[in-house]
Amino acid sequence: MPSRIETLPAVRPSARRALDTFKLWSRKGHYYLGLYFLFFLWLFAFTGLLLNHSWMFAEFWPNRKVSKFERPVEVPQTDNDLDRARGLTTRLGIKGEIEWTAARPDSTVFEFRVNRPGHTSSVTAYPEQGRAVVEQIEINTWGIMRVLHTFTGVRAGDERNYRDWFLTTLWVISMDAVSIGLVIMVFSGLYMWYGLPAKRKLGSAALMLGTVCLRIVYLRPAVDILEPYRTAARPAVA
Amino acid sequence: MGKRFYVVTRDLHLYVGLFLSPFVLVFAISVFYLVHSRVGREAAPPGRVVSNLPVTDELERLSGRDQVNSVRPLLDRLGVRGEVSFIRRIPKEHRLVIPVLVPGRETTVELDLQSRTATISERSTGVSNALIHLHKMPGPHNVNIRVNSSYMRIWRWLADVTTYGLLFLTFSGVYLWAVLRAERRVGIGLLSAGAISFCGIVYAVSH
Numbered sequence: 288m289p290s291r292i293e294t295l296p297a298v299r300p301s302a303r304r305a306l307d308t309f310k311l312w313s314r315k316g317h318y319y320l321g322l323y324f325l326f327f328l329w330l331f332a333f334t335g336l337l338l339n340h341s342w343m344f345a346e347f348w349p350n351r352k353v354s355k356f357e358r359p360v361e362v363p364q365t366d367n368d369l370d371r372a373r374g375l376t377t378r379l380g381i382k383g384e385i386e387w388t389a390a391r392p393d394s395t396v397f398e399f400r401v402n403r404p405g406h407t408s409s410v411t412a413y414p415e416q417g418r419a420v421v422e423q424i425e426i427n428t429w430g431i432m433r434v435l436h437t438f439t440g441v442r443a444g445d446e447r448n449y450r451d452w453f454l455t456t457l458w459v460i461s462m463d464a465v466s467i468g469l470v471i472m473v474f475s476g477l478y479m480w481y482g483l484p485a486k487r488k489l490g491s492a493a494l495m496l497g498t499v500c501l502r503i504v505y506l507r508p509a510v511d512i513l514e515p516y517r518t519a520a521r522p523a524v525a
Numbered sequence: 526m527g528k529r530f531y532v533v534t535r536d537l538h539l540y541v542g543l544f545l546s547p548f549v550l551v552f553a554i555s556v557f558y559l560v561h562s563r564v565g566r567e568a569a570p571p572g573r574v575v576s577n578l579p580v581t582d583e584l585e586r587l588s589g590r591d592q593v594n595s596v597r598p599l600l601d602r603l604g605v606r607g608e609v610s611f612i613r614r615i616p617k618e619h620r621l622v623i624p625v626l627v628p629g630r631e632t633t634v635e636l637d638l639q640s641r642t643a644t645i646s647e648r649s650t651g652v653s654n655a656l657i658h659l660h661k662m663p664g665p666h667n668v669n670i671r672v673n674s675s676y677m678r679i680w681r682w683l684a685d686v687t688t689y690g691l692l693f694l695t696f697s698g699v700y701l702w703a704v705l706r707a708e709r710r711v712g713i714g715l716l717s718a719g720a721i722s723f724c725g726i727v728y729a730v731s732h
Contacts, residue, residue: 318702319712321695322719323719327723329692332695403731405731439560441560443657454726458730467553480539480543496544497543504628504679505629
């Protein structure tokens, strides 16, 4: 006499095993990634709040320390500006991402800025005179945290500057990794939730609410909803 | 009591996570554009001209939030909606240049106060710029005029909700993991590895 189990639709054992493994690793991956990136997430979430709210306790610019020094130094003679700047910073004992601040109308002056979170050094070198003037700005821990949120070495539309310090690249790789981790965590979370039929109704409502809120802002800005009421007030086009 | 706390935390972690998932995707995906994209602003195509506008000379004298508030009824009249990014004054020509943003669209209004005309040019900025815009807004710049539109008021609130929600998810996630005894050893290993990499990179970059 056939048992109840034998009447179930046949599922290939290998496919079932693969699905079970996928389920298991979705769950494990979700909290393994969360645990590994925990400190990065705390930093980016907290600094996100600092950037959006000008909280008094986290002020850093008024408390900055500015110092200036002048030193005799030989500016390396190479055609490549970056190599010259790198050679000069090594001699001056400064490290960080090199930023070209402005076009140089005066060829007797070699100017650039060196940035790393917490420290900005503006270097003005006079190759013919064999000296360099360095103005340094140091900011406090709140400032360092804020800069870490945005420290990428590049800026949209700025063709002159590109990442030239390996630690900036390392930090950018960390940012990418955190983002990839977050995307994986979102999808593994959605997959795990879908496997819980009892939570599907309320979960759908939560997901729908989030999507609608985003849609209001992004896909159809809230102000556009008022469009039909505003059209009447438009003046004639010349 | 302990079991009830666990069940409530687990459910909240699930529902808060589901609500936030579209926002987390926006913030996470926009990072790639912010960090790797080098594309600058394209010039806006020639726009329409509107004349006979009820502008006053006072508009040129005002600054900051007052100027934005005074410009707003005019923008409404022109059918231009969105966040006023900034107002650039060109005193010699008695002109104001006003970029107005919504995610995915930038409208530039050039207001000629002498001839009482406005040139309105509009350009689509695409999905990548829309995501970048949302990621960076409201942000630390132009604080005195920022959040001057309806959608930005909503977005500021939603961005805060996303951040506080994400912090809640991390704390509740750690609690839910800590309850799982079988995963404790691997979890502690990963948590330590994460802490070491984080502290190591931050120290190296900033010292």
